[in-house]
Amino acid sequence: MAEAHDVIVVGAGPCGSTAAYEIAKAGYDVVLLERYQTPGELNSCGGGLGHFLIKKFDLPEHILHKRVRSVKLDLGWMQKTYRADEPIYVSVKRTEFDPFLAERAVKMGAQLRLFQRVDDYDPFHKRLKVKDRATGEHYDLTAKIVIFADGARTMAWPNCRIGVDPKRDPAVGVAFELGWPGNPLDTFEFLFREHELPYGYYWVFPTNDTLNVGMGGPVKQLGGRIGEMLHEFIDSRPELKDLPIVRKSSGLIPTYVASQLHGDGVMVVGDAGGFVNPLTGGGIYLGMISAQIAAGVAREALQQNDFSCAFLSRYTSRIKRTPFYAGLKVFHAVVGYSQAHLQRTGKPVLGKIFKLYSDIGDFALRRL
Numbered sequence: 001m002a003e004a005h006d007v008i009v010v011g012a013g014p015c016g017s018t019a020a021y022e023i024a025k026a027g028y029d030v031v032l033l034e035r036y037q038t039p040g041e042l043n044s045c046g047g048g049l050g051h052f053l054i055k056k057f058d059l060p061e062h063i064l065h066k067r068v069r070s071v072k073l074d075l076g077w078m079q080k081t082y083r084a085d086e087p088i089y090v091s092v093k094r095t096e097f098d099p100f101l102a103e104r105a106v107k108m109g110a111q112l113r114l115f116q117r118v119d120d121y122d123p124f125h126k127r128l129k130v131k132d133r134a135t136g137e138h139y140d141l142t143a144k145i146v147i148f149a150d151g152a153r154t155m156a157w158p159n160c161r162i163g164v165d166p167k168r169d170p171a172v173g174v175a176f177e178l179g180w181p182g183n184p185l186d187t188f189e190f191l192f193r194e195h196e197l198p199y200g201y202y203w204v205f206p207t208n209d210t211l212n213v214g215m216g217g218p219v220k221q222l223g224g225r226i227g228e229m230l231h232e233f234i235d236s237r238p239e240l241k242d243l244p245i246v247r248k249s250s251g252l253i254p255t256y257v258a259s260q261l262h263g264d265g266v267m268v269v270g271d272a273g274g275f276v277n278p279l280t281g282g283g284i285y286l287g288m289i290s291a292q293i294a295a296g297v298a299r300e301a302l303q304q305n306d307f308s309c310a311f312l313s314r315y316t317s318r319i320k321r322t323p324f325y326a327g328l329k330v331f332h333a334v335v336g337y338s339q340a341h342l343q344r345t346g347k348p349v350l351g352k353i354f355k356l357y358s359d360i361g362d363f364a365l366r367r368l
């Protein structure tokens with residue numbers, strides 16, 4: 001007999017832990033499965049978050065690094081620095097951020113099971129096959145609702161045809177953390193080098209004791225060269241090239257929002273649903289919002305004892321009514337235009353669009 005639960009969340013990244021927290025808060029039985037020994041252990045990220053997230057998600061001081069008031073945009077042919085009176089961004093480390101969110105879900109009553117990898121999901125019997133990586137044993141779990149928060153390579157796609165297809169035009173990102181304890185930097189840098197990387201960008205984001213230096217772009221364009229390109233970028237900057245690399249990570253970034261986000265007894269949140277800003281590659285905020293909405297629908301389904309596809313369609317319709325979904329659609333249209341323009345004329349425009357985006361953000365911060 002498989003062990004049965006109200007809700008099983010696959011993946012203790014920011015979105016899985018957010019969903020588990022919100023469901024446990026209502027007193028339901030929720031199990032959060034994570035394949036690694038520690039949440040965030042191998043998760044790849046620049047660690048840049050909008051400063052407003054601190055209040056929105058009640059983030060404590062001890063997981064926050066630099067509060068960033070200035071942003072430098074370097075398009076190669078022009079540089080511009082934006083400065084604000086109040087912090088715009090905050091930097092975090094996923095090795096601290098993810099464990100905090102998972103522990104918070106546990107404090108609310110969720111059961112966190114680490115080093116447990118989900119190997120298969122049978123949507124007809126709502127049964128997960130799990131491997132305990134510590135003992136090597138396999139066991140089955142069932143739940144009234146399964147929430148896939150397992151990132152851009154979600155198993156919801158091959159098993160239920162919901163969420164994002166990892167093979168559909170994915171982007172890839174790589175991040176190196178360079179050790180620099182006590183560094184004085186407090187600016188986020190976005191650098192476009194469109195002759196070599198027409199659809200992506202490099203970043204340099206400081207934390208209290210590291211610089212997170214990374215780049216991202218389409219897999220098709222970068223292929224296996226991404227690590228090499230980042231090394232070349234670091235070597236081209238005298239202030240970076242002698243710093244030790246203390247952590248390396250890479251990951252896929254979805255490039256579209258999934259059209260199907262729910263099924264019978266199942267929902268996808270975060271990267272698994274494609275909730276990533278296509279202009280910046282940032283997905284933590286949008287993904288955590290999607291997790292809150294999915295958790296709200298899961299609570300209602302548990303109250304009404306209805307886990308059908310028709311009931312869970314509330315999740316998709318609520319997502320589609322949010323302002324962030326409308327914003328995502330606009331960003332996808334703009335990025336799609338920039339790609340078509342590049343193919344037609346050979347001229348990249350993503351940097352200019354990013355500048356316009358930054359100018360609008362800067363204007364809004366000053367005037368609104």
Ligand SMILES: Cc1cc2nc3c(=O)[nH]c(=O)nc-3n(C[C@H](O)[C@H](O)[C@H](O)COP(=O)(O)OP(=O)(O)OC[C@H]3O[C@@H](n4cnc5c(N)ncnc54)[C@H](O)[C@@H]3O)c2cc1C
Pocket residue numbers: 010011012013014015016033034035036039040043044045046047048049116117118119149150151152155172173174175214215216249250251252253269270271272275276281282283284285287
């Ligand atoms: C290089 C890079 C830089 C980025 N920089 C930023 C940034 O600066 N700011 C930002 O907002 N976003 C950034 N992003 C995007 C951001 O990392 C994602 O949007 C975010 O992590 C999505 O959260 P998630 O919880 O949906 O998925 P993830 O963070 O991918 O978490 C998924 C979790 O599920 C677990 N898991 C997967 N499969 C299984 C399984 N079968 N069984 C059990 N557990 C499983 C994984 O181990 C992982 O812990 C970046 C992405 C990359 C690749």
